[in-house]
Amino acid sequence: MDDERPARFEAVYKGAYGQITAYAARRCDSPQDAADVVAETFAIAWRRIDEMPRGQEATLWLYGVARNVLSNHRRGEVRRQARSAELDAEMADLYGNSPDSGLELAAIAQVFRTLPDDDRELLSLVAWEGLDRQEIATALGLSRNAVRIRLHRARGRFSRALTEAGVCVTSESRLVPAERPL
Amino acid sequence: MTDIEILMRSLPRVQPGRPGGRPSDAGARTLLASIMEEEPVAAVVEPRRRYGFRRLAVSLAAAALLATGIVVGPSLLQDGGGAASSYASSEIEIQREGDEYVARIKDPFADHQKFSKAFQAVGLDVELLIVPVPPSQVGLVVSAGFETEAGVTTKTTSAMVDRDEQVCKAGEKGCYLLLRLPADLTGRSWFKLGRQARPGETYDNPGRATAAGEDLAGAEVHGRPVGQVMTEVRKRGLTVAFALVEPVGPGKGYSLAPLAADQVGDDWTVWEAESFSAGAVRLLVTREHLNYNPIYGTDVQPES
Structure with a gap:
């Protein structure tokens, strides 16, 4: 075996663990599911380490793997790593603090859940993981232009769904300083 | 944001x-x-000769896919040059x-000639062929070919997939043909999609005869003596042909040589049974027993 691979994997694991666990916890309803997604994502990354890009792109690549694992997981088709009680407990800690849930946010969250899966993922990668278009393109194996178009459409659909649900996102209700450009 | x-x-x-x-x-x-x-899985070794690991090709390509959505809109965008x-x-x-170039084709069985025209519009010479295949391969992309300069590797993806880019069969709900081709591809390329064979028709792409729905479904053949497998073949009333496997080495593929039935001993070893047409199988054999199955990659050995 190539001696360099374990060290490289360990470095990527340690560097990206916080981001991948956050990714899973933001999207999974239970800590057990999140633990499964994290474990399987890294297990696949190890099995496919020869395909894993170097440097910063490794994390983006892991997001892409995690995205596929999550899709499979939702259909109950995931190969599971052996469960670890410790990992479950650590993931459960992330679920202890419920996000601030004002009425408006609850309504937004509800509308968000009605969006197509691909829309939610794109919007989340921007808002939650803070990825830019190029990074999303790398993570999902798309062109930057495709990301731009899809993101534009996803924003449009979310906006329309909010309007239809009677959720008004106005400057008064925004949770950001008013001077922020629209 | x-x-x-x-x-x-x-x-x-x-x-x-x-x-x-x-x-x-x-x-x-x-x-x-x-x-x-x-141990991490070793990189897939490209088969050097005609056959090695072809059955793994579709699933590996699909496993490597990243999820993408579908954007549909009637348009023909010019990029400034001649082609769209x-x-x-x-x-x-x-x-x-x-x-x-990434192509998504909703109903590849329908009037497939018009797809060539669509590819022409973006400057690619692509043909979609509908071929007779064994029952277990109906609705799947069974092979792909390219005309490229010698030594040039062409990296492509071709599979029937669903919305999440998981492999599915043509005709299933939401299942479409996904093709990914290098944009600088110059020669002709073709993809073969499997359809049900008519009675007596030879399959374009031989299948695993032990797969569900095939003539030797459920039979144990991999690594078994020819004598044992022939007992099962006769019991099921199948006609049989043989091919000699010449392995290149573990994980490196193999080639096949013709072999007459009377040259094969009962103590030879069967490594694969292929379906040829309905009721006809071909056994891939070696004279010596090997400690691995040469038809498969060393990391994916068949169970029986």
């Missing part, structure tokens, strides 16, 4: 910019150790994505 996305930042339980777990925690360390207990950079109709959509 738009207003909506700024609002969205308050939604998740792990706030944007904050990490989830810590890699130094006990659970994280245990997970790392348990994952690394296994994308093409879309209700049946087919071709888009330039980086160095690739």
Whole structure:
């Protein structure tokens, strides 16, 4: 075996663990599911380490793997790593603090859940993981232009769904300083 | 980031910019150790000759896919040069994505000639062929071919997939043909999609005769003596042919040589049974017993 691979994997694991666990916890309803997604994502990354890009792109690549694992997981088709009680407990800690849930946010969250899966993922990668278009393109194996178009459409659909649900996102209700450009 | 996305930042339980777990925690360390207990899968070795690992090709290509959505809109966008950079109709959509053209075809069985025209619009010579295949391959992409200069590797993807880019069969709900081709592809390329064979028709692509729905479904053949397998073949009333497997080496593929039935001993070893046409199988054999199955990659050996 190539001696360099374990060290490289360990470095990527340690560097990206916080981001991948956050990714899973933001999207999974239970800590057990999140633990499964994290474990399987890294297990696949190890099995496919020869395909894993170097440097910063490794994390983006892991997001892409995690995205596929999550899709499979939702259909109950995931190969599971052996469960670890410790990992479950650590993931459960992330679920202890419920996000601030004002009425408006609850309504937004509800509308968000009605969006197509691909829309939610794109919007989340921007808002939650803070990825830019190029990074999303790398993570999902798309062109930057495709990301731009899809993101534009996803924003449009979310906006329309909010309007239809009677959720008004106005400057008064925004949770950001008013001077922020629209 | 738009207003909506700024609002969205308050939604998740792990706030944007904050990490989830810590890699130094006990659970994280245990997970790392348990994952690394296994050896990573070696890179797939390209078969040097005609056959090696072809059955793995579709599943491996599909496993490597990243999830993408589908964008449909009737358009023909010019990229400034002569050819269009994308093409879309209700049946087919071709888009330039980086160095690739990505085609999504809803109903590849329907009037497939018109697909060549769609590819022509973006400057590619692509043919979609509908071929007779064994029952287990109906509705799947069974092979692909390219005309390229010698020594040039062409990296492509071709598979029937669903919305999440998981492999499915043509005709199933939401199942479409996905093709990814290098944008600088110059020669002709073709893809073969399997249809049900008519009675007596020879399969274009031989199948695994032990797969569900095939003539030797459920039979154990891999690594068995020819004598044992022939008992099963006769019991099921099948006609049989043989081919001699000449392995290149473990994980490196193999080639096949013709072999008459009377040259084969009962103590030879069967490594694969292929379905040829309905009621006819071909056994791939070696004289000596090997400690691995040469038809498969060393990391994916068949169970029986």
